[in-house]
Amino acid sequence: MIGTRRETSVFILALVIAFAFDAELFALQQGADESADFFEMSLEELMNVEIAVASKTKEKLFETPAAVYVLTAEDIRRSGATNIPDALRAVPGVEVVRINSYTYSVTIRGFMEDYANKLLVMIDGRSIYTPVYSGIWWNIHDLMLEHIERIEVVRGPGGTLWGANAVNGVINIITKKTSDTQGTLITAGGGTEERGIGAAHYGGKLGENTHYRIYSKYSNHDDGPAIDGTEGADEWDIFRTGMRIDWDRTEKDKLSLQGNIFKTQFGDIFPIFSLTPPYVQNIADKTSIKGTDILSCWEHTFSETSDMALQIYYDQTERIGALFGEKRDTFDIDFQHRFGLGNRHELIWGLGYCLSTDNFSNSTAFSMTPSSRNLNLYSGFVQDQISLIRDKLKLTLGVKLEHNEYTGLEYQPSARIAWTPNTRNTVWAAVSRAVRTPSRYERDVRNEWAVYPGTPPTYMVAFGSNDVDSEELLSFELGYRFKPSSRFLLDVAAYANTYHNLRSSEGGIPQFQPTPVPHMFLPVTFDNKFDAEAYGAEVSATWKVTYNWKLSGSYNLQKTFAHKVRSSTDFLTEDIYEGKSPRNQFYFRSCFDLPGNKELDMSLKYVDSLPGAGVRSYMRFDVRFAWHINENTELNLVAQNLLDNKHAEYTSWICQNTEAERAFFANLIWRH
Amino acid sequence: MAGAKKTTIRVYSLILFGPVLLSLAPVCYAQNGQDSTREYKIKAAFLYNFIQFVDWPKEKEEPDDHNEPITIGILGRDPFQDAFESLKDKSIKGRMVVTKRFKSHTESDRNDDNRIHPDIEAIRKCHLLFVCASEKEYVGNIINSVKAHSVLTVADMEGFLQAGGIINLTMEKNKFYFEINVANAKRANLEMRSKLLRLARKVVDRDPIE
Numbered sequence: 001m002i003g004t005r006r007e008t009s010v011f012i013l014a015l016v017i018a019f020a021f022d023a024e025l026f027a028l029q030q031g032a033d034e035s036a037d038f039f040e041m042s043l044e045e046l047m048n049v050e051i052a053v054a055s056k057t058k059e060k061l062f063e064t065p066a067a068v069y070v071l072t073a074e075d076i077r078r079s080g081a082t083n084i085p086d087a088l089r090a091v092p093g094v095e096v097v098r099i100n101s102y103t104y105s106v107t108i109r110g111f112m113e114d115y116a117n118k119l120l121v122m123i124d125g126r127s128i129y130t131p132v133y134s135g136i137w138w139n140i141h142d143l144m145l146e147h148i149e150r151i152e153v154v155r156g157p158g159g160t161l162w163g164a165n166a167v168n169g170v171i172n173i174i175t176k177k178t179s180d181t182q183g184t185l186i187t188a189g190g191g192t193e194e195r196g197i198g199a200a201h202y203g204g205k206l207g208e209n210t211h212y213r214i215y216s217k218y219s220n221h222d223d224g225p226a227i228d229g230t231e232g233a234d235e236w237d238i239f240r241t242g243m244r245i246d247w248d249r250t251e252k253d254k255l256s257l258q259g260n261i262f263k264t265q266f267g268d269i270f271p272i273f274s275l276t277p278p279y280v281q282n283i284a285d286k287t288s289i290k291g292t293d294i295l296s297c298w299e300h301t302f303s304e305t306s307d308m309a310l311q312i313y314y315d316q317t318e319r320i321g322a323l324f325g326e327k328r329d330t331f332d333i334d335f336q337h338r339f340g341l342g343n344r345h346e347l348i349w350g351l352g353y354c355l356s357t358d359n360f361s362n363s364t365a366f367s368m369t370p371s372s373r374n375l376n377l378y379s380g381f382v383q384d385q386i387s388l389i390r391d392k393l394k395l396t397l398g399v400k401l402e403h404n405e406y407t408g409l410e411y412q413p414s415a416r417i418a419w420t421p422n423t424r425n426t427v428w429a430a431v432s433r434a435v436r437t438p439s440r441y442e443r444d445v446r447n448e449w450a451v452y453p454g455t456p457p458t459y460m461v462a463f464g465s466n467d468v469d470s471e472e473l474l475s476f477e478l479g480y481r482f483k484p485s486s487r488f489l490l491d492v493a494a495y496a497n498t499y500h501n502l503r504s505s506e507g508g509i510p511q512f513q514p515t516p517v518p519h520m521f522l523p524v525t526f527d528n529k530f531d532a533e534a535y536g537a538e539v540s541a542t543w544k545v546t547y548n549w550k551l552s553g554s555y556n557l558q559k560t561f562a563h564k565v566r567s568s569t570d571f572l573t574e575d576i577y578e579g580k581s582p583r584n585q586f587y588f589r590s591c592f593d594l595p596g597n598k599e600l601d602m603s604l605k606y607v608d609s610l611p612g613a614g615v616r617s618y619m620r621f622d623v624r625f626a627w628h629i630n631e632n633t634e635l636n637l638v639a640q641n642l643l644d645n646k647h648a649e650y651t652s653w654i655c656q657n658t659e660a661e662r663a664f665f666a667n668l669i670w671r672h
Numbered sequence: 673m674a675g676a677k678k679t680t681i682r683v684y685s686l687i688l689f690g691p692v693l694l695s696l697a698p699v700c701y702a703q704n705g706q707d708s709t710r711e712y713k714i715k716a717a718f719l720y721n722f723i724q725f726v727d728w729p730k731e732k733e734e735p736d737d738h739n740e741p742i743t744i745g746i747l748g749r750d751p752f753q754d755a756f757e758s759l760k761d762k763s764i765k766g767r768m769v770v771t772k773r774f775k776s777h778t779e780s781d782r783n784d785d786n787r788i789h790p791d792i793e794a795i796r797k798c799h800l801l802f803v804c805a806s807e808k809e810y811v812g813n814i815i816n817s818v819k820a821h822s823v824l825t826v827a828d829m830e831g832f833l834q835a836g837g838i839i840n841l842t843m844e845k846n847k848f849y850f851e852i853n854v855a856n857a858k859r860a861n862l863e864m865r866s867k868l869l870r871l872a873r874k875v876v877d878r879d880p881i882e
Contacts, residue, residue, distance in 0.1 A: 038713050038714050038716070038717035039716075039717050039720055039758060039759065039762060041717060041721075042721070043718070043721045043725075043867075043868070043871050044871065046714060046717055046718055046721065046848065047847060047848060047849060047871065048847065049714055049847065049848070179844075547721075547724065593867075597865060597866045597867050628866050628867060628870060629866075630866050630869075631866045631869030631870045631872075631875065632870075634870075671870075
């Protein structure tokens, strides 16, 4: 524990600095009234201001009793990012690593793994984590970034509202309504790493209240240098096309329908093991994934304090690869209803059902038994927001019940309280329990992990187990927001998390097997014999220095202490849980509007070393320069990773590792 | 481990709550008592923003008297009330911004048949002229009498651009947008920066329908 003292001091220092800034700004802004606030806003911001004050059922972000951050379309545009994980690097407390050009791992509050599994990620309410390993294949969600309205990121458990897997956080990607993407947009670009990205959309009207858009996007990405110095095989491409229709039937009834199709192919390297020399051979192969999804949503408003939403989606993906193939069909229906009860209560309740059906094609190295499963998930939740003192003190109590195929009934309660004594300060605290239900991999897999040379050689195989149970989290959170003026916002959150029943990989007793060649057989079986405590804090601040200059920065600290229970024979997992997530991260960003319709944006991010992955600390420095040549045309020049030729951000066990190189990218966007 | 954990939590709570309590002390009085509606506070901020993205000809952009402020004229029954109050301590392009109210045509001398506003000279000197809804009947007259004088005419009424106006504020789904008539801006010898054109919901580039 002594080790945390240094980090704690750094943390205090950061806070003191932040508050020193505050005091100064506060003095300047004291007495500023609300109309002054609007004068501080840019045109873009003004165009987003709702004229009628948001109905009281819609919680203001500032008063939310959770660590929430919203990445706006403008943030994404000015980050110069070409994919969602790169855009998420700007979010305080989010850990993003690039494993190779198409594999990213994104976590919050620790537990980075090759396939990080404690986050729930959704696009317009459609969950995109795969039940195979409870993580995200980020590359297949290659949306047109121009269509993203905002990305809401909740750090900490969101299980009560969102359900299982929302253990350490929720990322909710919300796309624009079609009325906001009218007209034509064409974008084309390329660079040293992104060989080419081209996309186009057209948005039109079908009637007075019906808008639509159609779009297509293709991108092609270069391979990176492998960590051992050889050339990587991670080049890939993806094509995606889709449409969306929004029909605002009346002021009170809104319907939307969207559908997307994609197809991607990427280079992969995976090991083929043999019991005779050379024991392991790396085979390069191409894996392809194609998918279709269709989602419809109906929102109805009963009154100012009451509304409902019904959402249905169907999603199909098919993966073809040498290691394994998978076909998955997901059908999901969700209903949600919100209403006020008396003066003090605001209730939200909902019901959901999800059926996920899969069919695996197995190989010797990787197989699922049974090869096909139907996973039924039933869920229901209720949440009551109680206004203890009107507009000042709010208590939110909620519980989600979920019945899943593997572990039966799970409950996820939470209690949150927010105190907003005035428009400038919010203090909140929360206690919540969240679970991560087992993945298909943990229950049903047989996966060759390694062959260790020797006489005889040792053959290690991982086995899923029917005994694998849910991982549990009990989380205590505390947060504070301070907004002395509309130009400055400080957000602080701290947490202490206790994990129980974390996945472990139990080494079995080696057995001698005489055939086909004499070898030792070492089975590894998944179990739940790890516990952990994690502590940390995130501090972030944004400061609009002038109308054309915005600064933002964040610091986060996280520390995880994992320990196996006495009966465990696990010898792998402790290093993963403790040493694969950065303990410290700094982020600093400046967005500057230059005269002559130009923009200059810079960001600097420090990421601490990952001893468990053998990765040294690094700094990323990205610069974007944009020129709005005329009202229709925007030119972007982006340079990423300027401080080094290349660096590794992670080393994975499972997939190929390539390094992040210094990269240059240019694109042209034309709107009409 | 458990003891260490408790200590850590305690340290965090201290760190968190210390500054919270400190910062609460001076901010107990939120100011209130504004009379203008939220709608016009937002619109006032739009006007302020427009000024930043429009370039006037030299005599208005760089006047001989450097202390001459940028003037926002409000013509007609003023819906802004005190929405511009906090503009007092703000400047754009190094110049102060002031607002001037002009009487509605209906209130001014109506015997005058050619309907020229009695304060027309002062109106022509404005950088931006907001034409209030009360002046709807006279829009054509107003625009005709200022069009040669580089006045950025803004309103929030239907048909304003067709009548020769330059920027019109519109409302859709609880949010404000604006549309621009570039042809009218050119005629008034005003330079619109492309950022403004890019953010406009609609850019019209043709002469008013006569």
